[in-house]
Amino acid sequence: ALAVPAIAVADGKVKVGMITTLSGGGAGLGIDVRDGFMLAIEQSGNKDIEVIIEDDQRKPDIAVQLADKMIQSEKVDVMTGIIWSNLAMAVVPSATAQGKFYLSPNAGPSALAGKGCLPNYFNVAWQNDNLHEAAGAYATDEGYGKSFILAPNYPAGKDALKGYKRFYKGEVAGELYTKLGQTDYAAEIAQIRASGADSVFFFLPGGMGISFLKQYSGSGIDLPVVGPAFSFDQGILQAVGEAALGIKNTSQWNKDIDNPTNTAFVESFQAEYGRLPSLYASQGFDTANLLLSAMAKADVGDADAFRAALKLADFDSTRGDFMFGNNHHPVQDIYVREVIKEGDIYTNKIIATGLTDHADAYAADCSM
Amino acid sequence: MSTILLIEQFLNGIQFGVMLFLMAAGLTLIFGVMGLINLAHGSLYMIGAFAAATVASLTGSFLLAIIASVVAAAVFGAIVEFSILRRLYDRDHLDQVLATFALILIFSEGTRWLFGSFPLYLDVPEALSGTVVLLGDIQYSRYRLAIIFIGLLVAVGLYLLISKTRVGMRIRAGENDREMIGALGIDISKLYTWVFALGAGLAGLAGALVGAIQSVQVGMGEPVLILAFVVIVIGGIGSIKGAFIGSLLVGLTDTLGRVLLPIAFSTFMESSAATSVASSLSSMLIYLLMAGVLLLKPSGLFGRAPS
Amino acid sequence: MGNVILDVRNIHKQFGALKASDGISLDLRQGEIHALIGPNGAGKSTLIAQIAGRLKPDSGCVHFLDQDISLKSTAQRANLGLGRTFQVSALAMENTVLENVVLGALGKRGKVFSFFKSVMHDKNLLSQARATLERVQLIDDSNRITAELSHGQRRQLEVAVALTLAPKAFLMDEPMAGMGAEGSKKLTKLLRQLKQDAPILLVEHDMDAVFALADRISVLVYGKIIATGSVDEIRSNPDVRKAYLGDEEAT
Amino acid sequence: MSLLELEGITASYGASQALFGVDLTVDEGEVVALMGRNGMGKSTTINVICRLLKNQSGTARFAGQDLSSYPSYRAARLGLGLVPEGRRCFSSLTVWENLMASARKGEWDLNRVGRLFPRLQERLDQYAGSLSGGEQQMLSIGRALMTNPRILILDEATEGLAPVIRQEIWKAISELKKDTGLSILVVDKTIKELALVADKAVILERGRTVWNGQFQSLDATITDQYLGV
Amino acid sequence: MINERVLNTLIALLLLVVPLFAWQLDEPFIITLATKAAILALAGVGLNLALGYGGLVSFGHATFFGLGGYTMGILASHAQSFTPIMESPFLIDGTKSMPIIWLVAIVISAFVAFIIGLLSLRTTGVYFIMVTLAFGQMLYYFSISWPAYGGEDGLSIYVRNEFPGLNTLDPIQFFGICYVLLMVVIFFMSKLNSSSFGLALNSARQNSERVQTVGISPFRLQLVAFTISGAVTGLAGALFADLNRFISPTMFSWHTSGEIMVFIILGGAARLYGPVAGAAIFILLEHVLGGLSEFWHIFLGAILLLVVLFAKGGLIGSVSKKAASHG
């Protein structure tokens, strides 16, 4: 690349704009991503990186305005941080259209994985369907033949059920869409009981999942339950408590993944913040390390080179092997974890691998 | 769908309604009877749940946790009433909206500051966990039965308090004309502080009771607040009876809608699409119900028409 | 006496078990003041409300200027020329006195749905409004906020608003109530002039005023008219004395 | 010492001053008529007495207590029974509830009020908001009596009442005065009827006491000058 | 105490001068903030007609804000993908022209406001608040679960729509468009308030019976006011969508309704510039406080509380005497 644009002075410095949710509902996820990210930056000792952090309050319009601010006023090079798919959809296309790189530490909407994939967009976490697909695969492996499946009635919920069914080979005993933000699941639980199902798959992020699990465990039904990691993650698990014990959930990361990076990460995170890291913290940590690895190889001013460096994903992930598919989404192993109690703390243990080197269903549609 | 399942869902609807009533009861008192639009009612509900979770984790006693929830919410309520809200009774409803909106911000973020961003743990006590068998074949959560029972108790207690006691008359008189009831020798300010504390305490109780089977987290009060408003508006503002009937109606509509609509739609649609469409419609159902009720009876089912 | 302007035919209205109007028929003729008196709770205001359109009778009908208006709304009746005053003042309390009266003038003019012309600069409306304020002697208070008026002053304003409509018939529910002795005297004079323009159905407990003004008096007791007649007839009617007047005239 | 004493009271609504110096006394067992044209400050004076409005200067004493530091409910408990202008019944309460809500022990109870106003007795379960005007007036008086006050303060006591009822009320008032020694401060426009009960009269003009004396000594020149009669 | 007119002029000038300075200093984000303030102020000005002047406390104005937004989103997304919105019975194409989008947004919001008003105006007071909320919630849930335009994920329009002769992607030019629209609407509102319609509406708020007895139907007054109010808020929604180049169901959520309401109360209900002052201050606070701490909502809450307690009649009411509302 000979024609380096005038503003991109090759000083090796990178300005990162992080937009994430730090206040209101769901702030826990944003805080974990931020903390994981900053931990990696600190550990690298790299002085050439400057991170600006802003709170999107989980509102798409605020996220858009913050993105404008970071691009127009702060003139950042790289953006990251967004937790929610709907906020990502609001920000990512226009940010990348303006030549910025976007590294997603969490949200992976399907719209950005297939036809709508973008050269400057890299997802370090997963494509939204991944964990559900692994759950489906696990259910098939376990020989479940009649799953009852439920999720909230919004795009991510529909993707979840679709993702599960993609790898689940049995019969569907019942399929339910619940109201977004619903807190009482007595009616759904009664339907599960009456359906004659032999297993339950649910995707109910945040408080919805806590409510469902508590009510489910009090209902006297003892069908096996599988779900994606979101309702069983470190931050939320303590609130679910005993109701979660023994439940299988799928995740691309767990604190007991055995590799030096991960061990060091779990230890240093605990030392720094006084709590166990969560899935989101690991994603934040990996995102920062991906960025650092690219910075070591190329100057951000040279977009093509920098993009190529990112694509290499030449860093030690907490997940072990990590690589990007053609659509810049991870190709990775997805594990099945079981909720256990360690001392007083509820946590997860890996018991199986759901899918190996798994890419996503949309990659083929991406022309990159 | 089998009859027995239908009956069970009917019960679930009633139970959900009673749970709503627990939340709406305090609101009717403060809003319907004292005439104060208190958007921060949901925050008091949250305070109750957090207090309960904290005390439960410290002492391990659910009973103490419940007491703590009532006391904490009532004390917060009294402080807020005494220091802020009492200056707003004579003002426009809009000022109350803004002030209590501000209180939501303070309470929510204050709670997050104290307790962090993750949900807390609060579970049903051993004695009330598990299920009982009803009508021969329905397994029903013991805890939910307890909630129904407490809800009924609160309903009766409040009804008697408001409509049959002198205190109740004074509260309602104050709602008509505060200045006048004062001029007749009643210390309405003090009375209102008590009433507010009572309403807040009920919100706290609801927060703790319901929190045990849902999630105790910042912002948990907001959806509840809207539902509680829907309930008391359907029932007619200021009427305890109305709030009770309204709760049951909303509970039944919501539950049965969730259950029956997908079945109805799947008779003429592919099942996945049917659940999705039915679910969209069922999330709107209680609002349709409310709009419908108000269009037919512009002051709710048991509200008095403005004279 | 002139033509029948307002004709109330066999009106019934029941609240629960209470018959507030129990087959009331009466009429109002051009040029007269027809006083409606009766004990408290007899159903006078209820009748006025039914004539004005605020309450729907259970049965019976109201004719105004040879037209059945039973199915018309309050606003439509007002447009046809039925003016009224309320027993309890009904005014726009945050507006000035003048604005309240201009509203009346506006109602008469119609064409409310005009969005661009400043109404308080409309010479026509203003001059009408000021003229009526002169008539009820509130002109000095015309720029005050209505809420600041004393009770009696509000009563005067209430009459003023009805006046601006220049109605073809008035319904007045206790216009004298709350007015001082002086105010009542002046209003008495005013009403006497007014009846030339439009007849008045007058509900009033101030017997000095009623006896001074009324051409005819009807006495309503428990929702029924028990007597109609001239001042002297009513005064000497023993039933009326017992039900309503008491031994007033004896003193 | 008089039961109620006002001296040099001034008071304002926001920026507009309504009272400029009101003096007035009511002795134990006395009926005092407060008179004046519309808007002269009668109701404002009553508001000051009942502490619904704070006076700016001057003193208001009741039963020996300086009222200036009293909120309205405590002033009321000293024995002020207010029948306000415009009745102000609690419209969403029933008649019975209106009477009971603020009742205090004493010789006035439901029975006695019921005897005074049989009409109310018949309508105990009706909402006050749907009472006729006159019925509301009775209710308002009954409600004040139920607090067993030492002084009854009636603002436009007989407004909107039928002559028979008015006569009854005046009769009741004079009986009250005779039997119970209740003091009464009354605003009313019918001089003729006031004459039957009032001992003294106070006339206000533009927020000032301009005349003060025995009711009997009111003559045509005075009433013409200040009341326009 | 300042004369309200002088104050209004000051506010209008300030809202113009700040972004102009920012333009000179090359601080585009400040322009964006000012644009957001102008647009939300416009939404508030719309609601103020119903809520402030008409006494119709609508807790569902997000409906119109969202409708405006989705009008823009749907028209522009179809224009973007060159697919018609509808082919039968007649062909409707998308468009990227702002004036056309505005017009459609106004017409649609006005129509829906008319229908909602027709139904809701049977109720009063808190019941009215809740019926309007109900309609808002219905649309909210509908928009979340309606997949065609993104559902809960919303819909991105990558390039801002076009206005003849201007480069709308330039922040200051887009600000100019919004500012001019705001001023035009405010001018219209000031005319409307002092017109006979304004007087009648204002009186109907205080005493509907009074208005009826002079022969005017309060229902019609309020319906017209509600319709205009919804149309203006709808226009603001279309602009807001263009500002963000993105729409989502949050535009329909009750938080949005509440926020628009907060602007008005904060600035001063039934004050011509109340919503402008309210929106500007709110956005300023949000921006300034947001940088202070993670828990900045606490400070925001505290400030709002102080305003309610000590500034009667909102910010404008507390610094200026009420100018006679008419003439």
Ligand SMILES: Nc1ncnc2c1ncn2[C@@H]1O[C@H](COP(=O)(O)OP(=O)(O)OP(=O)(O)O)[C@@H](O)[C@H]1O
């Ligand atoms: N909405 C209602 N519900 C029940 N009863 C009512 C209602 N409105 C009026 N009443 C009753 O109907 C009767 C007639 O009332 P109305 O107000 O017409 O009396 P009125 O003749 O005007 O008396 P006044 O001279 O005291 O004003 C009263 O007994 C009153 O209590």
Ligand SMILES: Nc1ncnc2c1ncn2[C@@H]1O[C@H](COP(=O)(O)OP(=O)(O)OP(=O)(O)O)[C@@H](O)[C@H]1O
């Ligand atoms: N709330 C108020 N705000 C401002 N001014 C008021 C208010 N109430 C009364 N006033 C003014 O104070 C003065 C005295 O009023 P007040 O009500 O005491 O008169 P009043 O003698 O009782 O008259 P009326 O016989 O008409 O009842 C009047 O000029 C009136 O306009």
Ligand SMILES: [Mg+2]
């Ligand atoms: Mg009457």
Ligand SMILES: [Mg+2]
């Ligand atoms: Mg008075």
